[in-house]
Amino acid sequence: MDAVTAFFRFAVFSLLTCMLLLSSCNDSSSSSSQGCHDESIQHPNEAFTIEEAGQILASIPVDSAMAASTEGMRLIPGGTFEMGGSGKLAKRDEFPLHQVSLESFWIDEHEVTNAEFRAFVQATDYVTTAEQDISAEEIRKQLPPGAEMPPAELLKASSAVFSQPAFQQGARYTFLDWWSMTPGANWKHPQGPASSILGKDDFPVVHVSWYDAQAYAKWAGKRLPTEAEWEYAARGGLAANTYPWGNEPIESGAPKANFWQGQFPVENENTDGFERQSPVASFASNSYGLFDMAGNVWEWTSDWYHATHYENRAGKTSINPKGPERSYDPENPAAQAKVMRGGSFLCNDSYCAGYRVSARMKSSPDTALEHTGFRCVRTHR
Numbered sequence: 001m002d003a004v005t006a007f008f009r010f011a012v013f014s015l016l017t018c019m020l021l022l023s024s025c026n027d028s029s030s031s032s033s034q035g036c037h038d039e040s041i042q043h044p045n046e047a048f049t050i051e052e053a054g055q056i057l058a059s060i061p062v063d064s065a066m067a068a069s070t071e072g073m074r075l076i077p078g079g080t081f082e083m084g085g086s087g088k089l090a091k092r093d094e095f096p097l098h099q100v101s102l103e104s105f106w107i108d109e110h111e112v113t114n115a116e117f118r119a120f121v122q123a124t125d126y127v128t129t130a131e132q133d134i135s136a137e138e139i140r141k142q143l144p145p146g147a148e149m150p151p152a153e154l155l156k157a158s159s160a161v162f163s164q165p166a167f168q169q170g171a172r173y174t175f176l177d178w179w180s181m182t183p184g185a186n187w188k189h190p191q192g193p194a195s196s197i198l199g200k201d202d203f204p205v206v207h208v209s210w211y212d213a214q215a216y217a218k219w220a221g222k223r224l225p226t227e228a229e230w231e232y233a234a235r236g237g238l239a240a241n242t243y244p245w246g247n248e249p250i251e252s253g254a255p256k257a258n259f260w261q262g263q264f265p266v267e268n269e270n271t272d273g274f275e276r277q278s279p280v281a282s283f284a285s286n287s288y289g290l291f292d293m294a295g296n297v298w299e300w301t302s303d304w305y306h307a308t309h310y311e312n313r314a315g316k317t318s319i320n321p322k323g324p325e326r327s328y329d330p331e332n333p334a335a336q337a338k339v340m341r342g343g344s345f346l347c348n349d350s351y352c353a354g355y356r357v358s359a360r361m362k363s364s365p366d367t368a369l370e371h372t373g374f375r376c377v378r379t380h381r
């Protein structure tokens, strides 16, 4: 981990302290003020190394009953489709368009819920990334020589919670204005220790890192979707569609998804009825019977994020692609990030429009956020 990432992570720490490396805050703010990338924060939650994460995953048992069941899943018929940006909101990393051919696969109808994740935790005693204290030793390794260590209280288990900033005339808001690293925030306490998921069994689980999602998927006898599988399923058999339902703008007609209405991040008109997460399947499915492929919470995929990877696929048909070997994000070159798809309750057209079927987002695999969850797939045999 080099100084760039270390500086970036210090910027996140500054959410809580406003005292560390103010110049790095400014750097992050300027690079992240260009829209979609604002949400690509790196959680300094190095509770363990990637090798240790692999050991943890290896220790997760497979639930044989879950592994034998396709309840709550839909079989997506294999086929060939054009992957990549559709519509005027498409961003550079969604191009070039390219052909992808996929075998049939099963996919969860909805995002993994709190009840489903609780069953996994009860069966395995699994502890999520956000529930673990940050390793001081890991942070020390990431800091530039001579840099001051963050206070010990900032190394307590924490996760990123959305906090709506007050309106200020002429202000340019960045992710530092709306994400709060909150000690005690985790999947059981989405807004911090005083909050709970009581009565929210059918809400999507959030504050799960990519590692957590991997662990759940293994237990359930499933896996995370590849980025191509996710987009193919989201398109619902349509071609050149911007959204899972077609091309009608998200703001038109009856509410189509849980997203942000109004001026992000200072005014939520809340006309869809949900200020934060909504119970899964609160809105109409796409034609494959899949819910919340647009909005509600972002969903982890198995692929590394690489800003120009689609260029490698141009002019040919990629068969069951599994993404690049390694991650590359020009806005944060040191980070290793996994792709997230589908947008969240924080997206709107003026900001990231992440609910488009081709929209790409990324975070490091140890990042946990209040607006991020996942769903699983299984290869069809």
Ligand SMILES: [Ca+2]
Residues within 6 Å of the ligand: 258, 259, 260, 261, 270, 272, 273, 274, 275, 276, 345
């Ligand atoms: Ca909403």
Ligand SMILES: [Ca+2]
Residues within 6 Å of the ligand: 111, 292, 293, 294, 295, 296, 297, 298, 299, 341, 342, 343
């Ligand atoms: Ca979603």
